[in-house]
Amino acid sequence: MSVTLGHNQYGKAETRVVRVYRDSDPHEIVDYNVSVALSGDFEEIHRTGDNSNCLTTDATKNTVNAFAKEYSEAARQPESFGIALAKHFVDDTAPVTRARIKLEMYPWNRLSHDGTPHPHAFARDGGYVRTATVTYDGTNLWVVSGVQDYVVLKTTDSEFWGYLQDKYTTLKPTHDRVMATSVTGQWWHTDSEADWAKSYDSAVATMSSVFAGHHSLALQQTMFAMGEAMIAEQPEIGEVRFSLPNKHHFVIDLSPYGLENPNEVFHADDRPYGFIEGTIHNDLHKDAAPAPNQAFDPGQGW
Numbered sequence: 024m025s026v027t028l029g030h031n032q033y034g035k036a037e038t039r040v041v042r043v044y045r046d047s048d049p050h051e052i053v054d055y056n057v058s059v060a061l062s063g064d065f066e067e068i069h070r071t072g073d074n075s076n077c078l079t080t081d082a083t084k085n086t087v088n089a090f091a092k093e094y095s096e097a098a099r100q101p102e103s104f105g106i107a108l109a110k111h112f113v114d115d116t117a118p119v120t121r122a123r124i125k126l127e128m129y130p131w132n133r134l135s136h137d138g139t140p141h142p143h144a145f146a147r148d149g150g151y152v153r154t155a156t157v158t159y160d161g162t163n164l165w166v167v168s169g170v171q172d173y174v175v176l177k178t179t180d181s182e183f184w185g186y187l188q189d190k191y192t193t194l195k196p197t198h199d200r201v202m203a204t205s206v207t208g209q210w211w212h213t214d215s216e217a218d219w220a221k222s223y224d225s226a227v228a229t230m231s232s233v234f235a236g237h238h239s240l241a242l243q244q245t246m247f248a249m250g251e252a253m254i255a256e257q258p259e260i261g262e263v264r265f266s267l268p269n270k271h272h273f274v275i276d277l278s279p280y281g282l283e284n285p286n287e288v289f290h291a292d293d294r295p296y297g298f299i300e301g302t303i304h305n306d307l308h309k310d311a312a313p314a315p316n317q318a319f320d321p322g323q324g325w
C-alpha cells in the first residue's frame with residue numbers, strides 16, 4: 024500500500040490584533056482577525072515527525088503581532104498588511120513556498136462628544152466585515168479584497184417568474200417581492216499596488232448602489248449586475264465572486280384574522296435559503312486569471 028501527501032497547509036488561525044495609532048491626533052485604530060496558512064517542504068513533518076522545517080504556528084502568530092508595529096503603515100489596510108506578511112513568510116523562511124494570509128477587518132466608527140468627533144473613543148460597527156486574502160508563492164502575488172455579512176434588503180423592485188415547471192414546482196410567480204441577502208463578495212486585483220481604502224470603499228458603494236437601483240428579475244441577475252458594475256468602475260479588478268443566500272421573506276396569510284396583507288407583513292425565514300453563487304470575469308484580464316483556489320479563499324464554495 025502506498026499513499027501520497029496531498030495539499031497541506033498550516034499556520035495560526037484567527038490572531039486577533041488591534042493596532043492603535045496613538046502618535047496621530049485623533050487616535051486611529053485597526054482591528055484584525057488574521058489567519059496564516061503556509062505550504063512548502065513539509066513532507067517529513069507528516070511522514071516522520073521531523074520538525075526541523077517547521078516554522079511553529081506560534082511564531083506565525085508572533086509575526087502577525089510584531090508586524091502590526093514593524094510594518095505600521097502597511098498594517099493600516101488589510102491588503103497591504105497581508106502582502107507584507109505573505110512576502111515575509113515565503114521570502115525569509117526557506118521551507119515555505121506558499122503563504123496565504125486571510126484577514127478580517129472589523130470597522131470602528133468614531134464617537135462624538137459635545138457634537139464633535141472624539142479623538143480616542145469609538146463604537147464597533149456591528150455590520151459587515153471587510154476581508155482580504157493575500158496569496159504569494161515566491162513569484163505570483165494574488166490580492167483579493169472582499170466583504171462579508173453585508174446584509175441588504177429591498178422592499179420592492181424585485182420579481183421572480185417565468186421559471187421552469189416540473190411536477191415538484193409549487194412556487195407562485197411574483198411581480199413584487201422583498202429581496203434580501205447577506206453578501207459575501209471577493210474581488211481579485213490585477214494590480215498589487217493600489218489605494219486599498221479607496222478601492223474598497225468604491226467597490227462596496229458600487230455594489231450597494233446597483234443592489235438598490237436594479238430592477239431585479241432574479242437574484243442571479245442582480246448579482247451579475249453588481250459584479251459587472253464593480254469591474255466597469257475599476258477595470259483593474261480581474262474577477263468578482265459572490266455567495267448570496269436568498270433570505271426569503273414570505274408574505275404571512277392574515278386572512279384568518281380578517282386582515283388583508285398587501286406585501287406588508289412577512290415571515291423572515293432563516294432556513295432553508297436559496298444559495299446563489301457566481302463569478303464575474305473581466306474579459307480584459309482573462310488570460311491572467313488565477314486557477315480556482317489559487318487566489319480566492321476556498322471557503323466560499325470553490
Ligand SMILES: O=c1[nH]c(=O)c2[nH]c(=O)[nH]c2[nH]1
Pocket residue numbers: 183194240241242243269297
Ligand atoms: O432570485 C431567485 N432565484 C432563484 O433561482 C430562485 N428560486 C426560488 O425558489 N426563488 C428564487 N429567487
